[in-house]
Amino acid sequence: MRSAMWGYFNKLDRFRDKAKCKLCNVLLNCSSVSNLKRHMKRKHSHALYYRVNKKSNSTIYFDVATKNPKIVLDDHDYLIYRKEINKTVWKCCYYFRTREKRCKSTLVTTGRIVTVSSDTHNHPAVPKKDKYKNMLSQKVNEATGTLLLLVTKSFPGLIYFNSGMKNPKIILDEHEFLIYRKGPNQTQWLCNNYFNKKHDNDRCKVRSDLLDVGMKNPKIILDDHEFLIYRREVNQTTWMCNHYFNKREVRCKVKLITSGRVVQVFGTHTHNPKHKRKKYKNMLSQNVTIVRH
Structure with missing residues (x-):
């Protein structure tokens, strides 16, 4: 049986013992699968993939943006x-x-990894393609039974995605990832700590603040003051108090x-804050590190 590890590599016809990594295009000796596993462990330890325990040509959908998250496989809905x-164990609805x-x-x-431990249903599937419109879909590799998932779109719940900004990000296992390199067939993401500088400062603290990134003009609310985007750069975004405009x-x-x-704060306000807690009802609250200068 061919190893599922081959889902990450392409065998080269002109080199009998060479294979090219799909993630970084590096040529490796493929005479032993252990070489391929060693490469994946060293270079791509955070590679995202989903595996089904049998060969399949199905499409799997993910939707956990609702109160009751679900996975859709072969037109069957699964709930937690x-x-x-x-x-996490999911059962058919x-x-x-x-x-x-x-x-x-x-x-x-x-x-x-998503494992189908029991796929026998006692009812017919209900195909409703419209309900998949806002869900992420991926094909399962029929040859290996392995799904190689290079995330470039929303993956809510298991991966939270923010596409309303110029600098999109992915949140996976409470870690944030930012775009490092875009290619024609894949996107590479690196942990945000790769781009950050460490702040060994007593003024650094973790707290919860409000963000609204679903609007055309995203904003941040800190200490009841609203901030709007002033300038976007590759590794950071500058926000100004809305009274600046x-x-x-x-x-x-x-x-x-x-x-x-990491949120760095510069300056002192020239006006009093406006307390309107109701307007925060539909906004996202996150734990961030505040550095006041």
Whole structure:
């Protein structure tokens, strides 16, 4: 049986013992699969992939942006049945209906692996293609049974994605990833700590603040002051107090510089904050590190 590790490599016809990595295009000696595994462990230890325990040509969909997250496979919906420390068990949605007609088809997600432990349904599938419109879809590799997932779009829940900004990011296992390199067939993401500088400063602290990035003009609210984007750069974004964009005579020049989850604050406000807690109802709250200068 061919190793699933070959899902990451292309065998070269002109070199009998050479294979090219799909992630970094490096040529490797493929006479032993252990060489390929060693390369993946050293260079691509965070490679994202989903594996099905049998050969399949199915499309799998992910949607956990709702109150009840779900996975759709072969037109069957799966809902969360049990969460554990290292894995999540999903049951077919028909399992949660009447006890007499429970469907016991089960998926188990462990980190970045989705395993179909039982795929026998006692009911027909209900194809509704429109409901997949806002969901991420990926094909399972029919030859190896392995899905190589290079994320360039929203992966809500398991991976939270913010596409409303010029500098998109992925949140996986509470770690943020920013775009490092874009290619024609893949996108490479690096942990935001790769771009950040460490702040060994007593003024650094972790707190929860509000962000609204779903709008055309995203904003951040800190200490009841609103900040709008002033300038975007490769590794950071500069935000100015919304009073900066008023008349020049009464401009407030307090600014924020965000890089990953580090927020640097410069200056003092020339006006009082406005307390409107209701407007925060639909905004995202995140834990960030605040550095005040």
